[in-house]
Structures are given as structure tokens and as C-alpha cells.
Amino acid sequence: MSDIFEREIRELFEELDRAAPGPPPMPRRPAPSPRNWTRLLAPAGAAAAVLLVIGVASQFLLGEAGEADDASATTAVAAETTAAPAATTAADSEALGDLNQACSAFIDESSQAVVTPPTTEEEHIAALQSLVPVYSALNESVDMADEAIADPAFGQIARDSADLLGLVTAGATGPLEEAAATYQTAVQKTAGLGEELSTYGAAECAGLSSRLYP
Amino acid sequence: MRSEVHTGESSDRSQRRGDAAASQFGDVERDERIYRSHAPELVRFANSLVGPSDAQDVVSSAVLRAFTSKSWPTVENPRAYLYKAVLNEVRSDHRSTMRRRARELRTPAPHSTEMPEVRPDVYEALGKLSARQRAVAFLTYIEDLDESAVADRLGISTGSVRQHLGRARAKLRTILDE
Numbered sequence: 001m002s003d004i005f006e007r008e009i010r011e012l013f014e015e016l017d018r019a020a021p022g023p024p025p026m027p028r029r030p031a032p033s034p035r036n037w038t039r040l041l042a043p044a045g046a047a048a049a050v051l052l053v054i055g056v057a058s059q060f061l062l063g064e065a066g067e068a069d070d071a072s073a074t075t076a077v078a079a080e081t082t083a084a085p086a087a088t089t090a091a092d093s094e095a096l097g098d099l100n101q102a103c104s105a106f107i108d109e110s111s112q113a114v115v116t117p118p119t120t121e122e123e124h125i126a127a128l129q130s131l132v133p134v135y136s137a138l139n140e141s142v143d144m145a146d147e148a149i150a151d152p153a154f155g156q157i158a159r160d161s162a163d164l165l166g167l168v169t170a171g172a173t174g175p176l177e178e179a180a181a182t183y184q185t186a187v188q189k190t191a192g193l194g195e196e197l198s199t200y201g202a203a204e205c206a207g208l209s210s211r212l213y214p
Numbered sequence: 215m216r217s218e219v220h221t222g223e224s225s226d227r228s229q230r231r232g233d234a235a236a237s238q239f240g241d242v243e244r245d246e247r248i249y250r251s252h253a254p255e256l257v258r259f260a261n262s263l264v265g266p267s268d269a270q271d272v273v274s275s276a277v278l279r280a281f282t283s284k285s286w287p288t289v290e291n292p293r294a295y296l297y298k299a300v301l302n303e304v305r306s307d308h309r310s311t312m313r314r315r316a317r318e319l320r321t322p323a324p325h326s327t328e329m330p331e332v333r334p335d336v337y338e339a340l341g342k343l344s345a346r347q348r349a350v351a352f353l354t355y356i357e358d359l360d361e362s363a364v365a366d367r368l369g370i371s372t373g374s375v376r377q378h379l380g381r382a383r384a385k386l387r388t389i390l391d392e
Contacts, residue, residue: 005383005387005390006355008386008390009351009355009383009386009390010355010356012336012339012340012386013262013340013351013352013355013356014355014356015332015333015336016261016262016265016332016336016337016340017258017261017262017352017356018332019261019265019266019331019332020257020258020261020262020266020269021257021261021266021269021270022254022257023253023254023256023257023270023273024253024257024270024271024273024274026245026246026249026250026253026277027274027275027277027278027281028278
């Protein structure tokens with residue numbers, strides 16, 4: 001093999017190599033849908049309800065709303081609104097940004113959390129451990145929404161959310177023999193929270209809708 | 215709105231919990247660390263196999279496949295494993311890749327202004343090589359690896375490396391002499 005030939009081959013690869021793009025974002029493990037924590041723990045659809053309420057809170061901040069009675073549209077507001085309209089104040093924009101950030105974190109955490117139905121004490125502990133960041137992100141979102149809405153009725157939801165986070169956190173680090181009972185309590189309380197959120201979100205959305213489209 | 219966290223459990227219990235959690239949910243931090251370390255070189259490697267249009271997609275698919283593999287938590291050499299995953303991804307997608315490449319050769323895709331353009335004859339020349347021949351040649355000529363290192367990276371024997379490199383050179387010689 002001649003040196004010239006070797007150099008020509010190297011140049012071919014070098015030219016292609018110079019066109020290489022940068023690395024893509026790290027791909028995430030998809031959460032298998034039947035094991036998604038929201039399906040396991042929250043038959044009332046806590047995640048969707050949280051997004052609904054956060055969407056309502058966004059609209060309180062924005063001072064305007066689109067199709068507020070449409071859950072998917074409201075969810076889209078919560079998930080996708082990153083820039084507030086020019087009419088909103090800087091403080092509102094900042095609060096809305098925080099709310100969306102908290103909402104995104106909750107979506108990320110809940111989509112990554114995978115809980116197989118636990119049977120042993122160790123599995124119950126592992127399940128609770130994996131749910132701590134989910135409940136933490138959920139509570140963060142609810143806190144943000146609570147600040148935006150400033151409604152005593154929603155304040156109770158925020159307190160229940162904080163209690164639930166406390167329960168799961170304590171269970172994840174508590175005695176092994178209590179893990180199963182804590183897990184079952186968390187399941188029940190999550191379902192209850194989901195119902196509270198659904199009710200509140202639906203009522204607020206209906207109220208907004210009637211004001212906007214009398 | 216935050217509750218206190220209980221502390222004071224035994225290290226043995228912590229270990230059992232950690233093992234249970236790790237086996238059930240995987241080690242995301244480890245994955246992120248590995249990905250950050252190797253993603254740029256994996257994309258360059260994929261680029262040498264399928265070109266810039268599909269390099270990122272190939273890496274994403276290969277990495278996701280690796281991360282969700284049952285054997286991934288016990289892999290001792292993640293770098294080599296990911297190189298093999300990228301190569302396998304390309305080989306399993308070979309037919310559609312070849313069809314797309316043929317289309318690109320007929321109508322070169324516009325490149326981003328941030329990327330240097332690649333002459334069509336480069337695609338044409340390297341397109342004559344199989345995925346393994348390209349992989350071996352890339353690691354030899356661009357990464358400057360010797361036979362043994364290429365064999366380790368791709369999980370093949372040094373004999374196979376010699377064979378693939380020899381065939382790659384022979385094909386390229388024919389093309390370059392034309």
C-alpha cells in the first residue's frame with residue numbers, strides 16, 4: 001500500500017468526519033404504560049388533574065384564557081406556555097415560568113417513575129423510594145399553583161399534597177415492616193388528592209369558561 | 215410544606231433497599247455519566263457509517279436499546295458495548311439505510327451552514343463499503359487504533375479486523391484508481 005493511497009483513504013473519512021453533527025439529547029427509558037405510576041397509584045387521574053389545575057393557575061397569572069373548559073387545551077397551556085404575552089407583568093412572567101418549570105419537572109419525574117406491583121417488603125420500600133421525586137415534583141407544582149390561585153379551597157389541596165409527600169418520604173426511609181401499609185395509604189391518599197384536584201380544576205375551568213363565554 | 219425525613223436505619227437495610235431499587239429502576243445517573251462521556255464519539259462513529267443526516271437518530275436508537283437491555287447493568291465495558299450497539303443498529307437498518315443513501319446520492323440534501331459540505335464522491339466511495347468495513351476503517355484511520363484495539367471496540371477478532379480492513383482498502387483502491 002502506498003502512503004499516497006493511505007492518505008487518500010484518510011482524507012475521505014476526515015471529510016465525512018468534519019460533517020458529523022453534535023450529540024443528541026440523552027434518550028430516556030420509556031415508562032411502560034401499564035406500569036406507569038399514575039395508572040397504578042391514581043385511578044382518578046391525579047397527573048391530568050394537576051396539569052388541569054396548573055393550567056387554570058397559568059390563566060390566572062396571564063389574566064386571560066383560551067378554551068379554558070377544554071382539558072387538553074389547558075394541559076397544553078401548562079406544558080407549552082413558556083413565554084407570557086407582552087401584556088403580563090414581569091412578575092407574572094417569572095411566576096408563570098416557575099410554574100411551567102415545576103410542571104415540566106413533574107411530567108419528567110412521573111414519566112420516568114416505574115412501579116411494578118410490589119409484593120415483598122423490599123419491593124415496597126423500592127417503590128416508595130422511586131415515588132419520592134414524583135411526589136416532590138407534584139408538590140412543587142401544587143405549591144406554585146397555590147401561590148398563583150391564592151384560594152383557601154386550593155390551599156387545602158396544597159396541604160394534602162404536602163402531607164402525601166411527607167408520608168411517602170417517611171415511608172421510603174422508615175422501617176421495612178411498615179412499608180407495605182405506608183404504600184397502601186399512599187395509594188388511597190393519592191386517589192383522594194386526584195379527586196380533589198379534578199373537582200377543583202373542573203369547577204374553576206367551568207367558572208372561567210362561563211365568564212369568558214357567557 | 216415539607217416533612218422531615220426519618221434517619222437512622224441500619225446500613226444493611228439501606229444496602230438491601232439500594233439493591234432493590236437499583237435492580238428495579240436502573241441507575242440513571244450512571245447512564246447519564248456514560249452518555250455524556252461517549253455521545254460525541256458515538257455520533258462521529260455513526261456519522262462514518264450512515265452520514266450526518268442519520269447519525270444522531272442511530273445513536274439515540276442504539277443507546278436506548280442498550281439502556282433498556284437486561285444485560286446493560288452488568289456490562290463491564292460500556293464504551294465498547296455502545297460502539298457495538300451503534301454498529302448493530304446500522305446493520306439491522308441496513309436496507310432502509312441503503313435506500314435512503316441512494317436517494318441522497320441522487321439528490322444531495324442541503325447541509326446546515328454550520329456543517330462543512332461533504333462532496334458527493336466521498337459518499338459514493340464510502341458507500342461501497344459494508345457497515346463493518348466502514349467501522350473498521352474509521353477506527354483505523356480516524357481514531358488511529360491498532361488491530362487489537364479495533365477488535366476490542368467492535369467485539370470481533372483481530373483476524374476479522376484484518377479481513378474487513380483489507381477488503382475496505384481493496385474496494386477503495388479500485389474506486390480511487392478510477
